[in-house]
Amino acid sequence: MSFHDLASRLQNIAPFHVMELGKMAAALEQQGNHIIHMGIGEPDFTAAPAVVAAATQAMADGKMQYTSATGLPALREAISAHYQRVYGFDIAPSRIIVTAGASAALLLACAALVEKGSEVLMPDPSYPCNRHFVAAFEGSAKLIESGPEHRFQLSAGMVQEHWSAATKGVLLASPSNPTGTSILPEELKKIVDVVRGKKGFTIVDEIYQGLSYEGAPFSALSLGEDVIVINSFSKYFNMTGWRLGWLVLPESLVPHVEKLAQNLFICASSIAQHAGVACFAPESIALYEERKAEFKRRRDYIVPQLERLGFKVPVMPDGAFYVYADCSALSDDADAFTIDMLNKAGVVLVPGLDFGPATARRYIRLSYATSMENLQEAVQRLEKYLAQRKAA
Template sequence: MNSVSEPLIHLAARVDAIQPFYVMEMMKEAEQLERAGRDIIHMSIGQPDFTAPEPVLEAAANALRRGDMHYTSALGIRALREAIAGHYAHAYGIDVDPARIVVTAGASAALLLACTALVDRDDEVLMPDPCYPCNRHFVTAAEGKPVLVPSGPAERFQLTADDVERLWTSRTRGVLLASPSNPTGTSIAPDELKRIVEAVRARGGFTVVDEIYQGLSYDAPPVCAVSFGDDVITVNSFSKYFNMTGWRLGWLVVPPSLVDAFEKLSQNLFICASALAQHAALACFEPATLAIYEMRRLEFKRRRDFLVPALESLGFAVPVMPDGAFYVYADCRNVPHAAAGDSAVLASAMLHDAGVVMVPGMDFGSAAPHDYVRVSYATAYPRLEEAVERLRGLFSR
C-alpha cells in the first residue's frame, strides 16, 4: 500500500505568537520519571491537593439524578448567579447585581470572553512582568499586543498607577491585572489598585482584574476590584478557593452596559458552562461548605508560613512575602548549587537529582526570568517537609 504524505496545512500566525507553556513541559518530564518508578514531589502546577468537598459532590449527584443536564442560559443558571452575588454581600460587604454576573467555562473562558469583547487588532494591553502566561496569550489570541511592564520586588511584582500614567499611549486599550497574582502570590494594595482604576478610567480604557485567588488571602481581608466602580471587570473561578479545578467553572462581573455583548459572545463561543458543574457549585455557598473552605485556607497559610523560611534556609531569597494564592516567587541566584542564577537549569537539576518539581521563571515573562523559580505549596504539608530535606541534601553535595 502506498503511503499518503500528510498535506501541509497552513497555521494561523497567532499560533506562532503564543509561546509553549513550560510548566506543562516540566510536568511531562516529571510524569516520565514517575512512570520509571521515581517518587516525585510536585511543587509546580497550580492545583490544590484538596478536591471538591462532600456537599458539592452530593449536589452534583442530586443534579444527575434529577436529570438537570440540559443547556443553561449562556449567562448561567439564575440560582448560581444569585448565589455568587450573595457571596459578595456576605463575604465582602459588596452589593453586586446578579444581572452583572456571567457564569463561564472556567476563568480561562472568562478571560477569553473579556479579550474578545474589548481588544481589537493591535490594541495594547498593559500587564505586569512577571504574570501568568495564559493571560497575555488571551490578548494575543484576540490579535492585541500585551505590553509587559517589568515589575520587581519594589512594586510587589505588580503594575502600578505610575506605570499606567507613564506608559499609556494612543494604542493602549486597557490593563489586565491579577490580585493575588500567579506566579508571585502578591496582591495589589487597595490604595494602589484604586489609583490604577482611576488612571485607566481617566483615559477611557478598561480594567480587567483576575481575582481567582481572592479567597486565598492570608494577611488582610481581600480587596474586591468591583468596589472601585461598575466599570471594572473582574474574573473569578471555582478552581482555586473552591477546589473544583477540573469542573471548569468560573464567572465574570461586568458593567451593566456590557452584559448583552458578553451574553452574545458566550452564546456563540461556548453556548454555556457545564450544567452539572453549575448545579454542584450551588453547594459551595452553604455555611457548612464555607466552613470547610475556611479550614483549608488556614492550612494553605500554615504551609506558606513553613515554606518561606524553609526556602530561605536553603539559600533562596523571598523578596516579597506572598500574601495570597499558594505560590512563592523565590530568587535562586544564591542557592549553593552550580546552576544558581539559571532557574531553568536549576529546575531541571532539582527534578532529576532530588525528585522535586518547581517552575522556572521563563514561563512568566522576560524580566529576570532566570533569577526566579515559582514554588507551589498546593501539596500536602508532609510532602513539603520532605521536599525541603531532599533539596537540602542536593545543595550540600
C-alpha cells in the first residue's frame, strides 16, 4: 500500500543524520570491522542496581497496569524531594508530570503551546528534534546563530532583537546538546525576563542538568513558576531505553497537559516508573555521582587531545558529555570528513549538519560517553588517520 497524500508537515522534518551514521557504522561492524562509537549521546553505564531490582520486584508483584497520566504519586513526590535536596527549593508534586522520556515531555509542551504559525526562538546550533517538535504542530523554529562568543547559546539581547509578532516563546537547553555548554544563570534570568515581558513562554530542556561540572547546582525553575522545565532519567540516571522523563509546569497548565497526555500516551511505562523511584535512593545517587566524576575525567582527557590533533574547542563544555569542535583547520566539509573518518579510522563522530546551518560544515560533535580505553584508542586512530590524510 502506498500513500500519495502524506501530511505536508513531513516536508519540514529532516532525517536525523546521527542515526544515519549509526547505520553506516553498523554495516561496517557486520563486515567484521571494529568501530569506536562517539556519535550517539548515550551513557555507557546502565541503570543502578537498586533501579533494576525495583523493576524486577514490580514485575514480580504484578505492578504493570496503567498509572495516572500524570505518573505514579510516589515518583512525582521523589522528583519533588530531589529538587529540594539538590537545588534547595520546593516544587509541588502536583506541578510534575511523568512522561515517556523527555521527548514526550517536549511533545506535550509543544502540543499545549504551539499552533499553526507560531514561531519559537532557538539557538543555532541546537538539538534537531526540538525544532521538529515545533514543526509537528505547524509552528516554525527560528534558529538564531549563536557562536562561541555566546557559548553557543541565546542571549537576552538576541531574544529581544529577533522577537516578532509571530513569536510565541523560546526553547532552550542548558547544558546543551550538541555543545555541552550551559547558559549562565544571570543570562538565563535576563532571557526569562524578556520573554515574560512579551507574555511568551520559556521552555528549558534540563536533561543534562545533573551532569554539570562547574559551579553550584542551578535549575531554571528558580526563576519563577511560569518557566517550563523538561528533564529525563536517560542521561544522569543512565536509563536511556527505559523511556522515562518528566515535565514541570505552572499549576494552571497541568490539567491541560494532563488531558493531552491521557489521549496521546495514556501513561509512561508503569514498570519504568516503579523502577524510577529507586533512582533517588542514597546508594543510587552516590553511584550516579561517581559516574558523573568519571564523565568529567573523560572530558578533561579528550578536550586537550582534540586540540593537539588540530581541532579547536572554542568553549570548554561544562556539562553533558559532548565536545563541539571546530574542524575547519582539517577539512572544509564536516559531513564528508566524518564519513571518511568512519570508513578509514573506524571512529564515529557527528558532523554539525544536524544541529543547524550556522555550524554545519565547520563543526563536529564528539560524545565522550564511552570508556576511557575507547577514547584513548580513538585518539590513536585519529592521529594516524590525520597523518595519512596530510601526507596524501
